[in-house]
Amino acid sequence: MFWSAEADTSAVLLAQMPVVLPAAANLYSALREPAAREDEDGTHFLFEAGGQTIRIARLAGVPPEIPLAAFVPLDADGFDRMEGIGRLLRALQGRTIPDDHRLTPQQKRRHRHMLQATDGRMNGATYRDIAGVIFGVDRVASEHWKTSALRDATTALVKDGLAMIAGGYRMLLRHRRRS
Structure with a gap:
């Protein structure tokens, strides 16, 4: 492509x-x-x-x-x-080519989680089920779900994943801007 x-x-x-x-x-x-x-x-x-x-x-x-x-x-x-x-x-010239660092390891992990969360949501999984897969069932169970930061993180992952699917993935082709 x-x-x-x-x-x-x-x-x-x-x-x-x-x-x-x-x-x-x-x-x-x-x-x-x-x-x-x-x-x-x-x-x-x-x-x-x-x-x-x-x-x-x-x-x-x-x-x-x-x-x-x-x-x-x-x-x-x-x-x-x-x-x-x-x-x-x-x-x-046959020299070593440095790795492409458009995304940090943390950004790569977040993008993977965004796609997992979005895929789960599009296939009928609840936010709580998605959080259990991404963050661990024990960790999700240890917090009150309605006020849990994991709930907010999961909904944000789904929202951002949907935005990527809607065309936001193109930003991955651009390099990070340094000040």
Whole structure:
């Protein structure tokens, strides 16, 4: 599956290299395009390196056999794009690619719980049953359910899970913003 370059801010946008730059050391020939998909925006493909996948979009009208340059718009997503470009350059030069840290381990766990809670609710489970699965039956039983913080946490997980299903999952493609 290919996300649009607008939605996936880590996608590397490639354009024709300006003539003012030397083309001799350009690494464009190392880019393989298996299972590429073309549309009006250009050619989209995945570059596999070091066990990781880098999304690439060669812009429309740019042939694959010419030296390429990465394109970084001067906007709020510029740092995301630069990180993607850095990952691609490391891969092309055979260097170690750092892990993608868009989500912390805590965020990954919360997203998993959101999907579990939403799935349970959509299949008729009560909030109390869902809380028992996620937080443990003994822990849920040890508190008065009507005033329990676990009840509030469970309803929030279901609400946030439904929001993700309704399109909020796209935020997972964006990088966290640092101040």
